[in-house]
Amino acid sequence: MRVELLFWEGCPSYANAHAQLRASLIEAGLDPDEVILREIETEADAESHQFVGSPTIRIDGVDVQPPHGEPTGLTCRVYRRRDGRFSPTPDPADVRDALRAAAVSTAGDRS
């Protein structure tokens, strides 16, 4: 399973996102040190990585909360928690669900 955290240094939320992601990986019985950190430094980087804001978490290339047409760029990303609140980080439940879905998909590929 490939777990990526893409971030922009200009937004302070990536440290929290990283901690939450590590906790979700531990909870799922996965190695928290496997997170690939990728810093996005320029607008060109953002465009080439289809980065719509910091932080962005992708599990096997799939965004844990797929964006809906937001433009790429160096900005903080706005997430919606499941209770409707705005947040700088994704809902941990969305991260857990994405990890589970990826695990199921990986298991299916092996069977």
Next chain:
Amino acid sequence: MPAIGDRAPAFSLTDTSGAPQQLDGAPATVVVFTCNHCPYALAWHPRILDVARDYSAAGVRVLAINPNDAERYPRDSPAQMRARVEQGEFEGVPYLRDESQQVARAYDAKTTPDVFVLDAGGVLRYRGAPDADYDDPSQNARWLRDALDAVLEGGTPDPAETVPVGCSIKWRP
């Protein structure tokens, strides 16, 4: 840049209807630098509105100022600001545009949100975050409310200063 106890910079900025807004000697005034695109500003926004509603009877005025460079961050454009106001997202709070960014610079605003509380004489009494955790609505803008309570009682807020937390202000290049 004003320190706690200094007179805060005066300003005149227009709100989303084009009306000029200034400091007017209200018993207390909250100046909050905020914006449309920052998740921290959005997360704290309902709590700021609750403060505006809860303290309006005491004559407290809340002014929201968006200073961000809208060329690089189009979601902070005047049109997008107007749209939020028209959708009822700023009930009781004028939403002002700091196009030149001079007001944000004069206040030395760092982030969205960054909150300043002034007393009736326009003296800065509190500066910082609304409360200790953007992710915990039960915090209920406690630091801001405590500061307002102190100012309205003629006292000194404690803490008088906290570290503002949020997205950096998007200065023009």
